[in-house]
Amino acid sequence: MPDSFPGVLVLCTGNSARSILGEAMLATLGAGRLRAYSAGSKPKGVPHPGALRLLARRGIDTAAFSSKSWNTFTAPGAPRIDVAITVCDNAAQESCPVFIGAPVKGHWGLPDPADVHGTDADVDAAFEATWQALEVRVHRLLAARFEDMTQAKLAEFLSAIGQMDSAA
Structure with missing residues (x-):
């Protein structure tokens, strides 16, 4: 994927569930338009089995997904991050590291x-509900030409998406 495409990093504390789903969904639905990544402040080390089952059911190869630290994206040579989206309230309240590219930040809190x-x-049903809530948000993002927005407009847009009702 060319580095000229915007890099979108989905963040959560453990980088095992919501952020993994976000990375997978953005990579799939935004293919050819953005580069998708995920990370966590305190990564669990492996993706949650429920996340991997959901991705497999949706025909998404799970081999590329790993639970990693957000510090992976702060080092020299790291991919440029243009947008950082937190999907859990804990990560939203933590001090994010300084990412290369000074990303626009948004918060899309999900259970x-x-x-x-x-x-x-039971676990699969919870992951499916999270996927559906995230899907509404990702479709909203991709329906707009977010790549052409100013940083201020993009931050406002990301915030509005984060306020969406999950059932919308």
């Missing part, structure tokens, strides 16, 4: 499906 315990069916 953590990794907090659901029970049968695989």
Whole structure:
């Protein structure tokens, strides 16, 4: 993917569930338009099994997904990040590192499906609900020419998306 495409980093504390889903969805729906990544402030080390099951059910190859630190994107030679979206309230309140590219930041808080315990069916239902809520937001982002917005307009737009009702 050319570096000229905007880099979008989806952040969460553990980088095992919501941010992994966000990266997968942005990479799939935004293919040819953006570069998608995910990371966490305190990565769990591996993606949540529920996230991997959901991606596999949707025909998305899970091999490329890993739970990694957001520091991966601060080092020299790291991909340029133009947009950083937090999907959990904890990560939104943490001090983000300085990313190369000084990204526009947005917050799209979503319930953590990794907090659901029970049968695989219970966990899978929680991951599906998170996917659907995230999908509404990603479609809204991609429906606009966000790449052409000023940083101030993009920040306002990301905030408006974050305020969307998940059932919209």
